[in-house]
Amino acid sequence: MIHLTVHRILSQMTFxxxxxxxxxxxxxxxxxxxxxxxxxxxxxLNFFRYRIGNTAEAEDLTARTFEKAWRARDQYRRDMxxxxxxxxxxxxxxxxxxxxxxxRLEPLEFAAAVVASDRNPEQQAVLQSNAERxxxxxxxxxxxxxxxxxxxxxxxxxxxxxARATGLSESNVGxxxxxxxxxxxxxx
Amino acid sequence: MNKDQAWLYALxxxxxxxxxxxxxxxxxxxxxxRSEVRREWPRRALMATAAMVLLALVVSVPGVRAQMAxxxxxxxxxxxxxxxxxxxxxxxxxxxxxxxxxxxxxxVEVVRDPGPAVAVGSLDEAASAANMTLALPQWLPNGTxxxxxxxAGEREVRITADGRRLxxxxxxxxxxxxxxxxxxxxxxxHVKVPPVVTIRYGHGERRSRLVQALSPExxxxxxxxxxxLGEIGLRILGLSAEEAKQFAQRIDWHSTLLVPVPPNAxxxxxxxxxxxxxxxxxxxxxxxxxxxxxxxxxxxxxxxLLSTESWDQVLAMADSVx
Numbered sequence: 001m002i003h004l005t006v007h008r009i010l011s012q013m014t015f016x017x018x019x020x021x022x023x024x025x026x027x028x029x030x031x032x033x034x035x036x037x038x039x040x041x042x043x044x045l046n047f048f049r050y051r052i053g054n055t056a057e058a059e060d061l062t063a064r065t066f067e068k069a070w071r072a073r074d075q076y077r078r079d080m081x082x083x084x085x086x087x088x089x090x091x092x093x094x095x096x097x098x099x100x101x102x103x104r105l106e107p108l109e110f111a112a113a114v115v116a117s118d119r120n121p122e123q124q125a126v127l128q129s130n131a132e133r134x135x136x137x138x139x140x141x142x143x144x145x146x147x148x149x150x151x152x153x154x155x156x157x158x159x160x161x162x163a164r165a166t167g168l169s170e171s172n173v174g175x176x177x178x179x180x181x182x183x184x185x186x187x188x
Numbered sequence: 189m190n191k192d193q194a195w196l197y198a199l200x201x202x203x204x205x206x207x208x209x210x211x212x213x214x215x216x217x218x219x220x221x222r223s224e225v226r227r228e229w230p231r232r233a234l235m236a237t238a239a240m241v242l243l244a245l246v247v248s249v250p251g252v253r254a255q256m257a258x259x260x261x262x263x264x265x266x267x268x269x270x271x272x273x274x275x276x277x278x279x280x281x282x283x284x285x286x287x288x289x290x291x292x293x294x295x296v297e298v299v300r301d302p303g304p305a306v307a308v309g310s311l312d313e314a315a316s317a318a319n320m321t322l323a324l325p326q327w328l329p330n331g332t333x334x335x336x337x338x339x340a341g342e343r344e345v346r347i348t349a350d351g352r353r354l355x356x357x358x359x360x361x362x363x364x365x366x367x368x369x370x371x372x373x374x375x376x377x378h379v380k381v382p383p384v385v386t387i388r389y390g391h392g393e394r395r396s397r398l399v400q401a402l403s404p405e406x407x408x409x410x411x412x413x414x415x416x417l418g419e420i421g422l423r424i425l426g427l428s429a430e431e432a433k434q435f436a437q438r439i440d441w442h443s444t445l446l447v448p449v450p451p452n453a454x455x456x457x458x459x460x461x462x463x464x465x466x467x468x469x470x471x472x473x474x475x476x477x478x479x480x481x482x483x484x485x486x487x488x489x490x491x492x493l494l495s496t497e498s499w500d501q502v503l504a505m506a507d508s509v510x
Contacts, residue, residue, distance in 0.1 A: 035478050037212065039498040041203050049199045059203075063211050070215045084500050130198035138199075153196045158327065158504040181196065188195060 040084060041066070043155045044091050050154035051095045051147060053135050061098055065091045088155060088165055092147065099143070137184045145180035152177055197330075277361055277426050284360040286353075295348040302341025305386065314339050318383035320402055323491070327508035329501050331391040340384040347377040349412070354420065363423045369413040378407040393477075396495035396505065402488060461506045462486075468499060482506040 044065055048058035069087050138146055151157045151165065159177070163170040308314045315322045317339040351372040358366065382402040389396040419436035427435065459468045461484040469481045480502040482493045491509060495502045 037215075041208060041211070045203050045207075046200045049201075059207050062203075062207075063214065066211060066215060067218065070218055130195055134195065134198045149196075154200065156329075157500070158507070160507065161500065161504070181193070184196070 036083065037066075040087055043084075044087060046154040046156075047088070047091055047150050048095065048154070050138060050150035052098065053139060057098070061091070061094050065094050068094070085161070085165060088151070088157070091155075092151075092165070095147070095150075133188065134184070137187050140187075141180055141183065145176055145183075148173060148176050149180050149184075277424065280360060281357065284356070286357050286360055295350050297346045297348070298343075299346055300342060300344035302343055302383075305338040305340035305384070307336055307338050311337060311387070313337075314385050314387070317341075318385045320383070320385075320489075322385060322387075323400060323489070323509050324387075325398065325505045325508045326510055327504055328389060329391060329394065329497055329505075332389050332394075332396070333391065334387060335390045335395075336388040338386050338388075340386075342383050343379075343381045345379050347379065349373060349375040349377070357424060358420065361424060363420070365429060366416070366420055366423065368420070369416045371411060372413075372417070375409045375412050378405075380405045394496050396493065396497060396502070398505075398509070399492040399494075400489055403485075403490065459484075459503055459506075461491075461503070462509060468503060470499065 041062070045058055045062045048061045049055065052058050052061060065087065068090050069083075138149065141149065148162060148166070151162045152159070157165070159170050159173045162168070163173045166173070168176070306317070308317055311322055311324070311334070314337045349372045351368045354372070355368050358364070358368070384399060384401040387398045389398070415436055419432050422432035422435055423429065459482065461482060464484050464486055467483055469483075471479050471481075477496045480495050480497070480499045482491075482502055484491055484506065491506070493502060493506045493509075495505065497505070
């Protein structure tokens with residue numbers, strides 16, 4: 001009897017040997033860009049809200065990011081998770097360009113747009129107040145800390161994903177975020 | 189979301205419908221800048237992907253999912269080779285009443301039937317019922333809760349080979365350059381699957397399911413010509429004679445099973461999950477939310493995570509399973 005257990009397979013095979021033509025054709029199918037858009041738009045927009053603050057600017061920069069990505073989307077037809085990372089790289093660069101061009105950070109004006117319309121007036125007031133306060137505090141953070149906060153709490157990225165995107169170690173990301181959150185918390 | 193961090197999310201909100209639509213229209217109006225030179229798919233990713241088990245594709249496809257449920261519960265912990273299915277062949281087999289499920293089902297003897305999976309009250313109870321420690325995601329999307337935990341007991345089956353039916357399938361598909369290996373009839377494959385624990389998570393309308401089990405034991409007679417059988421299997425699934433021959437020669441059939449990949453699965457990619465190779469699969473039902481499946485294995489167990497979360501969230505969940 002031959003007893004089978006789980007093992008790695010095809011370790012001796014080259015790509016050409018391992019990939020039948022049919023599989024290659026299948027790989028070339030088009031991803032669902034509507035779905036990509038629906039999933040990534042809130043992440044990118046919220047990244048800019050945390051990174052930049054101003055809602056109108058955040059929307060403008062989000063649009064700029066998507067336009068850049070859309071023009072070059074063929075490069076990322078299959079590597080969907082890679083596409084998300086790539087999109088965030090574009091967003092970070094767009095933010096940096098914007099911040100360089102802006103001489104100083106402007107007051108935050110996003111609160112009204114942040115508050116969801118399906119909440120009652122009391123909830124809206126609390127949220128608006130929290131958003132304004134958080135926006136003010138974010139503006140006091142050093143650029144790198146603010147960027148990581150934007151990636152973590154705006155774009156909802158994991159520490160590992162942030163580490164991959166920024167080139168920092170995961171533990172370093174954790175440390176910086178912890179320091180930044182503590183700083184925000186102390187002044188909250 | 190950690191309650192004491194809720195204030196950190198105060199700036200988050202959904203894009204306004206107007207902005208969403210305006211940007212979408214703007215993007216649609218852009219002339220697609222199709223690059224002439226397609227980026228070569230990373231060699232390593234393709235290698236691993238081609239070699240990995242794409243069980244996930246099967247479970248993510250409506251219609252196939254239910255049909256394959258039993259099959260998956262037996263073989264979930266074994267590495268598979270992904271082979272895209274030729275839809276026309278499936279139709280031809282159906283027309284001849286020769287569906288693969290039927291063929292398997294006719295020759296399966298259940299040695300130990302644990303009955304339906306049982307819901308348990310807690311993760312501790314599940315671990316105790318399955319007689320193993322549970323690996324759990326250390327990160328979940330904000331607000332996610334455990335909705336249900338179920339445990340399926342150990343299953344043991346014997347599958348008896350039937351060369352005559354296999355020949356019928358080959359005849360129906362016009363595969364007449366290959367022969368059923370001599371002496372196949374009556375050989376028995378013995379499969380023992382340890383308990384399987386499924387944890388269902390949810391927040392809002394999003395749902396996730398983490399399935400885990402220890403590695404099964406599979407035994408079969410040593411005189412079966414697995415390579416010949418493998419080549420037949422590849423042909424049945426739709427590979428050309430040349431492709432099947434080349435593929436069959438290079439696969440270690442003692443540690444590999446073929447998994448039919450439905451042609452309507454959307455995409456997949458190689459991922460690293462907790463330091464182990466895995467595959468992320470996307471399927472987009474016509475009238476439903478997209479589903480993502482990650483499948484990966486460690487030396488002692490295999491995991492399958494199915495979710496309607498976004499792919500990066502799904503990957504983050506899988507990556508945090510400890």
